[in-house]
Amino acid sequence: MDMLKIADAVKQNSSIAIIIHVNPDSDCLGSASALITALRCMGKKAHIFVDSPIPGRLSFLADEDYFASGADDYDVCIAVDVAAEYMMGSMKEKVFDKSPVRCCIDHHGTNKGYAQYNCIDPSAAAAGEIMYVFIRDYLKVEITADIALRLYAAIASDTGSFQYSNTTARTHIIASELMAKGIDAPFVMRTLFERKRIEQLKLRAEVIENLKFYNDGKICVAVVDNDMLSRYKMAFEEADDIAGLPRSIIGVEVGVYIKVKGPREIKASLRSNEYVDVSSVAASLGGGGHIRAAGVTINASQDEAEKMIIDALEKVM
Numbered sequence: 001m002d003m004l005k006i007a008d009a010v011k012q013n014s015s016i017a018i019i020i021h022v023n024p025d026s027d028c029l030g031s032a033s034a035l036i037t038a039l040r041c042m043g044k045k046a047h048i049f050v051d052s053p054i055p056g057r058l059s060f061l062a063d064e065d066y067f068a069s070g071a072d073d074y075d076v077c078i079a080v081d082v083a084a085e086y087m088m089g090s091m092k093e094k095v096f097d098k099s100p101v102r103c104c105i106d107h108h109g110t111n112k113g114y115a116q117y118n119c120i121d122p123s124a125a126a127a128g129e130i131m132y133v134f135i136r137d138y139l140k141v142e143i144t145a146d147i148a149l150r151l152y153a154a155i156a157s158d159t160g161s162f163q164y165s166n167t168t169a170r171t172h173i174i175a176s177e178l179m180a181k182g183i184d185a186p187f188v189m190r191t192l193f194e195r196k197r198i199e200q201l202k203l204r205a206e207v208i209e210n211l212k213f214y215n216d217g218k219i220c221v222a223v224v225d226n227d228m229l230s231r232y233k234m235a236f237e238e239a240d241d242i243a244g245l246p247r248s249i250i251g252v253e254v255g256v257y258i259k260v261k262g263p264r265e266i267k268a269s270l271r272s273n274e275y276v277d278v279s280s281v282a283a284s285l286g287g288g289g290h291i292r293a294a295g296v297t298i299n300a301s302q303d304e305a306e307k308m309i310i311d312a313l314e315k316v317m
């Protein structure tokens with residue numbers, strides 16, 4: 001783990017670029033915004049780069065001045081929560097590759113360590129857990145309430161509000177220390193998990209009506225396509241909470257959420273409950289992720305992609 005080297009690179013240089021993954025979630029955005037707050041406390045010039053719009057519900061983690069208007073030159077670049085280089089989108093070429101010092105802070109077990117300095121801890125439930133230790137013990141910046149709220153949002157989100165199997169005793173200890181900073185934790189929970197537009201609930205109802213079951217009901221598939229989204233005037237990002245739905249049904253071991261983004265562009269999210277390693281199943285199809293939550297992009301028709309996923313799952317079940 002190159003945590004010390006990353007901290008030294010930060011201390012010895014004056015401008016830092018932070019890159020988060022495309023389709024940013026609360027973990028990468030919370031961790032990056034905590035880091036940028038800490039870096040600016042240290043007097044560094046720092047900006048976040050992301051090759052996707054920020055979802056509206058995460059705007060509380062994204063102050064406008066975090067983002068640079070153009071791609072300037074930076075001494076150090078840190079990719080946060082980015083499992084593979086391609087997940088930086090165009091920021092890989094524009095910012096990461098151009099940086100003299102390239103670092104990565106991540107918690108995905110599939111991360112091969114593409115940077116010069118890699119701090120990858122798959123035992124961390126969220127990048128936010130690693131970032132907490134990095135800011136407090138390595139950058140030695142005080143965890144203010146501002147930083148704490150961002151890290152809490154990061155950790156709460158990747159643990160599905162502390163429900164997923166990646167949640168450890170350490171997760172709760174860190175969450176407790178963050179709460180002790182006086183953050184409005186119920187606000188974070190409401191914003192991330194509770195508040196929904198009525199259209200989101202109507203979409204969910206339609207998805208439930210059309211669930212498909214395989215392997216004696218152990219695999220459940222939910223599908224959302226552009227047609228459904230346009231009827232409810234929604235974007236895919238707003239439907240992300242569907243990912244946890246199929247797995248929540250009694251008897252289901254693996255929930256598959258298929259997003260039909262184009263005629264031959266299928267994005268699937270795989271979630272398992274107890275025994276199926278969906279990260280290896282996703283990897284066999286060219287994707288990756290964690291043991292109980294992984295994802296894959298397949299360039300095939302919806303039917304072909306669905307069959308590929310079911311076949312790959314049935315092989316290991």
Ligand SMILES: [Mn+2]
Pocket residue numbers: 027028081107126127158
């Ligand atoms: Mn994450």
